[in-house]
Amino acid sequence: MAGHIQDRWFRTETDPSGKTARVRTERHGSGLRYRARYIGPDGTEKSKSFPDRQKRLAEQWLAHIEADMSRGQYVDPLAGRITFREFTERWIAAQTTEMTTQSSVVVQLRGHAIPYLGSRPLGSFQPGHIRDWLSELQRAVPASSYRRVIYNSVSTVLNAAVDDGHLPKNPCHARSVRPPELSRHRVVPWTSARTFSVRAALPERYRPIVDLGGGCGLRQGEILGLPDDEVDFAAGWLHIGYQVKVANGHLVFSPPKRNKERDVPLPDRVGEVLKLHREKFPPVAVTLPWLRPDGPLVTKQLLFTRADGSGAVRRTDFNTRVWKPALVKAGVLPQPRPGERHQAAREHGMHALRHFYASVLLDAGENIKALSTYLGHSDPGFTLRVYTHLMPSSEGRTRKAVDSMYEALAATADGPQAAQSA
Secondary structure, X not given: OOOEEEEOOEEEEEOOOOOEEEEEOOOOOOOOOEEEEEEOOOOOEEEEEEOOOOHHHHHHHHHHHHHHHHHOOOOOOOHHHOEHHHHXXXXXXXXXXXXXXXXXXXXXXXXXXXXXXXXXEHHXXXXXXXXXXXXXXXXXXXXXXXXXXXXXXXXXXXXXXXHOOOOOOOHHHOOXXXXXXXXXXXXXXXXXXXXXXXXXXXXXXXXXXXXXXXHHOOXXXXXXXXXXXXXXXXXXXXXXXXXXXXXXXXXXEEOOHHHOOEEXXXXXXXXXXXXXXXXXXXXXXXXXXXXXXXXXXXXXXXXXXXXXXXXXXXXXXXXXXXXXXXXXXXXXXXXXXXXXOOOOOHHHOOHHHHHHHHHHHHXXXXXXXHHHHHHOOOOHHHHHHHHHHHOXXXXXXXXXXXHHHHHHHHOOXXXXXXXXXX
């Protein structure tokens, strides 16, 4: 057995003749009687006290400690007392990820995990606690896809707690814990009519945003952070190397998502739209910090700025004051009642323009690998999973190929009819 058990109420003394006897200590009858002691893996002594008549429990506790050590599952009892809130805040402070990514994770943990799990000591976590939390989360967050994101953030924190020795295993990995399901919602791209109706409903200075989203596949932050010198009209290309994002409430310049810079074909018609836009609304020099609010300052001549031309466009302000009113005007969303906000509709955000772009390219026969590159996806497999239902079906291609052959033969004297009469 690891360690030993000290009896605080009695001690063993040896008289001059060499005989031993148990003698009451000054603590006899008061306080916890048994103290189970052992040396931990870090070389320091650990202990736990038990009351009178519970020596057997003390022995079982030591046996359990010894078994955990032999299995490599030992957790320091003091480490297990740290609460989820304390550990999570320390974990957040130690993160070195991109500031904008870190901000979204902080919102998830502080808004949806810490209020429910925060006071629980890490060493006490069981799968049942995660199941109960997921049930509460389902009532608070209707979107399964976002619940999955929050769950993954909590699981990441608990993985770190396991690595740091605060609990033996991650309760999120238990078989009885079912993560929120991935969204099975199929992308339904806008029609050309809807896309250009929304474009017409936007203020004139922002209409080319639809051309860049629907005609080049850019993300919202990439459009709002597109510098004038990244547009190569002569060669017909856009270089996507910047976006405007929010980090800790402040606008910053940052690389595109996952630091994936790319070049995107610039169609002639979109190029003409941008040239006219530059003439009427000349690019404005905007200075923002790089990546972090305290990062080095970067100045870019942006194609899109606030209505007064004074600075970069904040995504949330644009969505509320410009995009959603245009959706209402185009008949995509209902007119809100006085004093109420616009209807929430994630499927009709500016990301819908990227879906439209993908549908146009796939319908024209573009391959998934090229589309993935233009969209800035890190994995063509992801692009395929999202848009596979938009690809022309094999049977459709077969019918079109055979029909084309017959049409070609019908234009010659040796067509199918001639073959049948021979």
